[in-house]
Amino acid sequence: MNDLAGRVAIVTGAARGVGAAIVRDLIARGVRVVAADNGASIDGRTEDPALIAAFAAECGDAVVPLAQSVTAPGFADAAVALACERFGGLDIVVNNAAILRDAFLFKGNRADFEAVIATDLTAAFDLLRAATPVLRENAKQARGGEPYGWGRIVTIGSTAALYGNYGQGAYASAKAGLFGLMRIAALDMARSGVTSNMIAPFAASRVTETIVPATPAQAIYKAAALSIPPAPIGRFTSYLCSARAQHITGQVFGVRGRETFVFSQPRPLARATTAPDPSLDDLAALVDSQFAPHFTALETDLDAFSTTPVL
């Protein structure tokens, strides 16, 4: 059974890389897609609207292009309206568009930080703000029949937020914000049967090409990452959007070639009760003896994933 046929999706950052792989897998299953992409340079400073037009033309009637920036005023409402007018509704939202402006904290500037947050995080919130009323109404109207189980939100995150990496203060902050947004979407939309999950992808793209290895392990990571196709991320997105994943929500997955990961989420690992009015020595003794065994190593995502990918 192909339960995705006839569904309608909005995918941002759809013109290339991971976003294009997601669109390709969805349309192969009969999903129709509003493919949003302004053809941004990797730092978001320039745009090329021809890119998404060419990609949509290659995909055929199942894809309608939207070349507006996700940060443009009115973008989110326009994308939702386009899905409803052109394809008769909306079932799936994939927030994938992102830019990077890496800089060590001591060389960063506020304008670059805010540009990354605006594109990678605020625009994702705004699309959910515009789309979730439609997804809730779908549930009330039992779009697709009873029991309703179709609304899907997929957020493309990054291990840069879960581990951290040198100079990625803006990008990691935005992606960490997306983690919180993904969890809230899972909670706020649970009663409507709408699921919300995150995928941390690994694939060859412009993003991978920009990696400047800081350690031998990171050089190994980069060389391996440049060999990983984005198609498996598209496939896992389609799985999350299918009826088979109706019970999966609030989770963080990773997809790297044929490897699929589920990530832990921060929860207390240990609990200790202090004496009343503890001294700093008391706190030091408590932390060193009871918490230190649970500490998280200060390793980057590039170090952690420098193992050979399975392709």
Ligand SMILES: NC(=O)c1ccc[n+]([C@@H]2O[C@H](COP(=O)([O-])OP(=O)(O)OC[C@H]3O[C@@H](n4cnc5c(N)ncnc54)[C@H](O)[C@@H]3O)[C@@H](O)[C@H]2O)c1
């Ligand atoms: N490739 C990887 O290994 C990797 C690793 C971690 C996270 N990611 C994430 O995967 C997603 C896709 O990245 P990718 O690797 O395919 O990179 P990419 O740069 O090839 O794709 C990003 C797309 O987003 C578009 N975009 C950027 N700003 C936009 C805006 N304001 N409006 C509309 N579109 C905009 C770009 O034009 C581009 O087509 C991103 O969220 C990225 O952070 C990728």
